[in-house]
Amino acid sequence: MPSRKFADGEVVMGRWPGSVLYYEVQVTSYDDVAHLYTVKYKDGTELALKESDIRSQSSFKHRKSQSSSSSPSRRSSSRSRSRSRSPGRPAKGRRRSASQSREHKDDKKKIIQETSLALVVLVLFKPSENNTKRYNGEPESTEKNDTSCIILEQKLKPDLEIKRVLEQYSLRSRKDDKKTEEIFSEKKTFVAVKPIEKVPSKTKELEFGGRIGTFILIFLLPATVLYLLLMCKQDDPSLLNFPPLPALESLWEWRVFGVFLLWFFLQAVFYLLPIGKVVEGLPLSSGRKLQYRINGFYAFILTAAAVGALLYFEFELHYLYDHFMQFAVSAAAFSLALSIYLYVRSLKAPEEELAPGGNSGYFIYDFFTGHELNPRIGSFDLKYFCELRPGLIGWVVINLAMLLAEMKIYNLSMPSLSMILVNSFQLLYVVDALWNEEAILTTMDITHDGFGFMLAFGDLVWVPFVYSLQAFYLVGHPTTITWPVAAAITVLNCIGYYIFRSANSQKNNFRRNPADPKLANLKFIPTATGKGLLVTGWWGFVRHPNYLGDIIMALAWSLPCGFNHILPYFYVIYFICLLVHREARDEHHCKQKYGLAWERYCQRVPYRIFPYIY
Numbered sequence: 001m002p003s004r005k006f007a008d009g010e011v012v013m014g015r016w017p018g019s020v021l022y023y024e025v026q027v028t029s030y031d032d033v034a035h036l037y038t039v040k041y042k043d044g045t046e047l048a049l050k051e052s053d054i055r056s057q058s059s060f061k062h063r064k065s066q067s068s069s070s071s072p073s074r075r076s077s078s079r080s081r082s083r084s085r086s087p088g089r090p091a092k093g094r095r096r097s098a099s100q101s102r103e104h105k106d107d108k109k110k111i112i113q114e115t116s117l118a119l120v121v122l123v124l125f126k127p128s129e130n131n132t133k134r135y136n137g138e139p140e141s142t143e144k145n146d147t148s149c150i151i152l153e154q155k156l157k158p159d160l161e162i163k164r165v166l167e168q169y170s171l172r173s174r175k176d177d178k179k180t181e182e183i184f185s186e187k188k189t190f191v192a193v194k195p196i197e198k199v200p201s202k203t204k205e206l207e208f209g210g211r212i213g214t215f216i217l218i219f220l221l222p223a224t225v226l227y228l229l230l231m232c233k234q235d236d237p238s239l240l241n242f243p244p245l246p247a248l249e250s251l252w253e254w255r256v257f258g259v260f261l262l263w264f265f266l267q268a269v270f271y272l273l274p275i276g277k278v279v280e281g282l283p284l285s286s287g288r289k290l291q292y293r294i295n296g297f298y299a300f301i302l303t304a305a306a307v308g309a310l311l312y313f314e315f316e317l318h319y320l321y322d323h324f325m326q327f328a329v330s331a332a333a334f335s336l337a338l339s340i341y342l343y344v345r346s347l348k349a350p351e352e353e354l355a356p357g358g359n360s361g362y363f364i365y366d367f368f369t370g371h372e373l374n375p376r377i378g379s380f381d382l383k384y385f386c387e388l389r390p391g392l393i394g395w396v397v398i399n400l401a402m403l404l405a406e407m408k409i410y411n412l413s414m415p416s417l418s419m420i421l422v423n424s425f426q427l428l429y430v431v432d433a434l435w436n437e438e439a440i441l442t443t444m445d446i447t448h449d450g451f452g453f454m455l456a457f458g459d460l461v462w463v464p465f466v467y468s469l470q471a472f473y474l475v476g477h478p479t480t481i482t483w484p485v486a487a488a489i490t491v492l493n494c495i496g497y498y499i500f501r502s503a504n505s506q507k508n509n510f511r512r513n514p515a516d517p518k519l520a521n522l523k524f525i526p527t528a529t530g531k532g533l534l535v536t537g538w539w540g541f542v543r544h545p546n547y548l549g550d551i552i553m554a555l556a557w558s559l560p561c562g563f564n565h566i567l568p569y570f571y572v573i574y575f576i577c578l579l580v581h582r583e584a585r586d587e588h589h590c591k592q593k594y595g596l597a598w599e600r601y602c603q604r605v606p607y608r609i610f611p612y613i614y
């Protein structure tokens, strides 16, 4: 058995898990069995580290005194950069000589020899020591092996980026920071996260009210859609004026179902077209990355052309309005059948392909939340397709049908101002989602939630038929608004959109490329996973600025419907509840993922969605 190198109480330099940084730590104990040191950082965080992640303080001092340029970080900024991997390489780097380049390669080799390329991040151990903080532990629901660990493979990274990372990790202004040379940098970036021992995990913390809650929701969601649509059809849609139930046979028409199927498969054909770039999603728990074709916007253009052709040939698009309820029922039946198919196929899926949140072992719960994370038929990703195509594009087609129905019913040469606003605002939202399709790959729906009844019903029924409620309402309940009111509502929508878009882009760009020069002014808290948490910019304003923008827009969509009834405000009320609940779920996941770093983030950014309110 190898003897331990560092004694209890010794002050050494410990690598911050998931990063390239070393900080001063004190050894508090050693586990002979796991060969792990428990070390205490200056901020009080205790972690268990492998010996290879600990270095003596003298090795740092020695490096520093080698020459005036011997600090790795200083070397970094003054010498060569990898030609192929530095998109934003400054001209200075290009002018270096061949000998400088060779010399620098030797330097790099030396550094690599000194420390292993594989960074071992220990995620949880020492159950006997209660005072050891669980930093970035796996979800509590995961059965753990005390010595389970994650290997982060790394590649050389351009020096400039590393310098920036170092500066940002220490949360100092880049200009002021002269001390990065004290930190031993190894010019690495993470390319894959690969668990060595994959322990099958079961979902133990049930959401949505657990088995009972999800069972109720399976009936409650379709009932709510039915109720809302029936209410909207009434002359007086007051809450207390409960609509009479329609005859069952009036809710179903095979022709309508056929049109729905045609729509769904037309979108599937558009999705399969080999146009648009192919990108990789975030790494799965196995380290693998799935590929996704980004062609949603093209699908939208093709759909617009198809709808245009239908109108040109005088197809009555208000057929959709006339059979709205039957379309909703067809979509609901289809989503139910799809959910059953998804659940059945998930039973054969390998354990590592199951969703972190939908693997409880309870049929109802897993059926509702989605058992399999990324169900695919060949390269056809069912969840990704349903998230943005049939329902979302369907929503704007429905809105257009409502606009045409309004013009036809009231014999108008122009749609009403209210209808124009609702159509334009929601069109902007949908086009934005499709234009930024890639951003969906970092959302909870794709990375955490499985594909089951919740998303199938949400994508195919709830989004197109409930989100178009304002337009549907306006057909039956014409509302006049003045130009100044319309202008004020438009400004509100623009503010919401601006917050929503810039917050989402900021986070998405940061997740995709933390070294993006556009984000150079942002600061972040490092976490043990290697990912940072932004603490300036929008994500330093509130913890979910994108939700704030979304809610402001939701209000702007309802306001054109006036104040006669609460029905058109259903969307904004529901949406606040949804996002408050979603925020709590996300918060819970982030706490599990990032541990103490998340708590620090919450201290720095105390408000969740609404500044100074919530």
Ligand code: NDP
Residues within 6 Å of the ligand: 442, 443, 444, 445, 500, 504, 507, 510, 511, 531, 532, 533, 534, 535, 539, 543, 544, 546, 547, 550, 582, 586, 589, 590, 601
């Ligand atoms: P978000 O896009 O808000 O992503 C949450 C994730 O962002 C977290 O899990 C975490 O993931 C990361 N994160 C959190 N804080 C930070 C930080 N400070 N710095 C960097 N990363 C951070 O999640 P959603 O999927 O809920 O929302 C996406 C968009 O979709 C939003 O705009 C929302 O409004 C909208 N939406 C719309 C709905 C609708 O029906 N219209 C329904 C639901 C959402 P990690 O660290 O793992 O990257």
